Structures are given as structure tokens and as C-alpha cells.
Amino acid sequence: MTSSSHPTLVDESELVSRAQAGEDEAFSELVSRYQNKIYRLAKNITQNNEDAEDVLQEAFLKAYSHLKGFQRNSRFYTWIVRIAVNEALMKLRKRRSDRTVPLDEPVETGEEAVTREIAVWDDNPEQRYSHEEMQQILDDAVEDLKPDFRTVFVLRDIEELSTEETAETLGISIPAVKSRLLRARLALREKLTRKFKRKGEDVFAHL
Amino acid sequence: MLTCKQFLEELNDYLDPSIDPETKRHLEAHVCECPNCFVIVDTTVKTLRVFRGMEPQAIPEDLKNRLWAALERKMAAKKRSA
Numbered sequence: 001m002t003s004s005s006h007p008t009l010v011d012e013s014e015l016v017s018r019a020q021a022g023e024d025e026a027f028s029e030l031v032s033r034y035q036n037k038i039y040r041l042a043k044n045i046t047q048n049n050e051d052a053e054d055v056l057q058e059a060f061l062k063a064y065s066h067l068k069g070f071q072r073n074s075r076f077y078t079w080i081v082r083i084a085v086n087e088a089l090m091k092l093r094k095r096r097s098d099r100t101v102p103l104d105e106p107v108e109t110g111e112e113a114v115t116r117e118i119a120v121w122d123d124n125p126e127q128r129y130s131h132e133e134m135q136q137i138l139d140d141a142v143e144d145l146k147p148d149f150r151t152v153f154v155l156r157d158i159e160e161l162s163t164e165e166t167a168e169t170l171g172i173s174i175p176a177v178k179s180r181l182l183r184a185r186l187a188l189r190e191k192l193t194r195k196f197k198r199k200g201e202d203v204f205a206h207l
Numbered sequence: 208m209l210t211c212k213q214f215l216e217e218l219n220d221y222l223d224p225s226i227d228p229e230t231k232r233h234l235e236a237h238v239c240e241c242p243n244c245f246v247i248v249d250t251t252v253k254t255l256r257v258f259r260g261m262e263p264q265a266i267p268e269d270l271k272n273r274l275w276a277a278l279e280r281k282m283a284a285k286k287r288s289a
Contacts, residue, residue, distance in 0.1 A: 007236045027282075028278070031274075031275075031278065035266055035271065035274065036264065036265055036266055037263045039263070039266045039270070040264070041264040048235040051275075053270050053273070056266070056270070057273070057274055057277050058247055058272055060274065061277060061278065061281055062276060064278065064281055064282070070222070083276065118243050118246050118247060119246065119250075120246055120249065120250070121208075121249075121250055122239060125253075125257065126257060133238070133259070135261060135264065137263060138257065138258060157255055157258055157259065158258055158259070160259075168279070178219060181219060182215075182216070182219050184216060185218070185219070185251055185254065186215070186218070186247075188254050189247070189250050189251045189254045192250070192253075192254050192257070193250050196253075
């Protein structure tokens with residue numbers, strides 16, 4: 001068994017069928033395909049390397065064990081994301097157990113929208129930083145978000161789940177997903193603007 | 208016209224490509240008149256673009272090896288019990 005991809009990309013649905021029929025190579029291909037994304041997801045939610053590794057392993061081992069029970073009402077990717085998110089949230093709760101905050105606690109609305117930093121950006125900040133530097137900037141920005149905002153942002157805007165899939169995965173309402181996503185986006189915009197704003201163009205900052 | 212606060216509450220809808228044209232026009236009217244919200248829209252779009260543009264990094268080799276070793280153990284255990 002290897003972790004390398006097949007030269008031609010086999011359809012996910014076909015791989016799932018073969019894996020469900022007991023073909024381990026097909027399951028391995030699914031792992032190869034999604035291991036990097038699942039690790040990123042786990043790291044983004046837990047903000048801890050050790051926890052992220054546990055989540056990565058647990059998610060794929062559980063998926064393997066429960067593969068026959070996967071009903072295929074959703075994409076395999078959505079299913080494995082859901083398993084990984086549950087594992088990651090358990091890790092997060094364990095680490096925060098001394099100051100327990102339920103994930104679906106009401107979040108503040110309206111008044112707290114963060115829009116203090118209003119300035120245009122330098123052109124193409126992506127080209128001004130190395131890939132590693134940019135990754136670090138984005139990781140730091142995400143790390144600063146409150147966990148319930150962070151989780152919604154990661155699922156919606158990084159893993160590109162729909163609002164409905166995100167709500168279902170987290171067991172929260174659709175309005176809660178929308179509200180948290182808005183706060184998360186505005187907070188990240190604020191942080192990145194501080195980093196990427198064009199010098200001398202801070203004309204609206206005093207408003 | 209909408210206030211900035213009202214507009215920002217609708218920002219996600221404004222950025223959603225599936226928004227209905229009438230709502231889009233309603234929100235657009237504010238953006239056209241308000242330089243602050245114009246900049247907020249622009250920098251929010253760019254924020255999402257930089258996040259979506261980042262491919263996930265390859266997982267570290269040692270971590271990958273441990274993942275695959277764990278999977279192989281699991282697969283071997285299944286074969287033994289079959």
C-alpha cells in the first residue's frame with residue numbers, strides 16, 4: 001500500500017463504491033486525496049499539532065470502520081469532514097473543560113461588527129509574501145478568532161461546505177451559521193487589512 | 208437608504224452570487240454612495256480570495272507515516288477477522 005495518487009483521477013463516488021465493497025486500495029486512495037485537507041481542518045479547529053494529528057488518524061480510522069454504514073446521502077468528503085469536525089470539537093472541549101463554553105451559545109450580534117480598519121490594500125499581497133509567510137499570516141489570523149466563529153469560517157470559507165452542511169455538521173441553526181460567518185469574515189478582514197493596507201491610504205481610519 | 212450597520216448585516220448576502228437581483232440592487236445602492244462600505248466590501252472579497260487561494264500544505268512526512276501505519280494495522284486486523 002502506498003500513499004501516492006493514481007495517475008488518473010478516479011471519481012470519488014466510484015472509489016467509495018469499491019471501498020465499500022472491501023477494496024482497501026480504494027479507501028487508501030480516498031485517504032491520499034483528503035489527508036492534507038483533513039489535517040488542515042483539524043489544525044485550524046484545534047490550534048494544536050498533537051490534537052490535529054490525533055484527529056487526522058481518528059477520522060480516517062473511524063471512516064474505515066464505519067464505511068459500510070455510510071449512506072451516501074452526501075459526498076464522502078463531507079462525511080469525512082463531519083467525522084473530523086466532531087473529533088476536533090471533542091479535543092477542543094477537552095482542552096477548554098476548565099472554562100466550558102457550549103458551542104451553540106448565543107453570540108453577540110450587530111453592535112460588535114468589527115470594522116475599525118478601513119483602508120485599501122496593496123495590490124496583490126499574495127505576491128509580496130512567500131507561500132510560507134502568507135500561510136503564517138492566515139494561520140495567525142484564524143487562530144485569533146473565537147472557536148465558534150473559527151469553526152464556522154473554516155467549514156464555510158476554507159473547506160467550502162454549504163451553509164446547510166455547516167449547520168448540520170455543527171448541530172447549530174442556519175441563522176447561527178450566517179451570523180458567525182459574518183463576524184468571522186469581518187474580524188479576519190480587519191486583521192488582514194492591518195497587514196496588507198497600502199501605506200498612506202488610511203484615509204477613512206479616523207471615521 | 209440603508210445605514211452602514213444595516214448594510215454590514217447583509218454583507219454575506221451581498222457577497223453571495225446566488226443573491227436575487229432586487230436585493231443586490233438595494234444593497235448596491237448603499238455601496239455606491241458609501242466609500243467606507245465600498246472599501247469593506249472590496250477588502251472582504253480579497254480576504255476570502257487569499258484564504259481560498261491557499262492549497263493545503265502537505266502533511267509532515269513523519270505524521271503521514273504514522274497515519275498510514277495505523278491504517279495498515281486496522282486493515283490487517285479486518286482481514287484477520289474476516
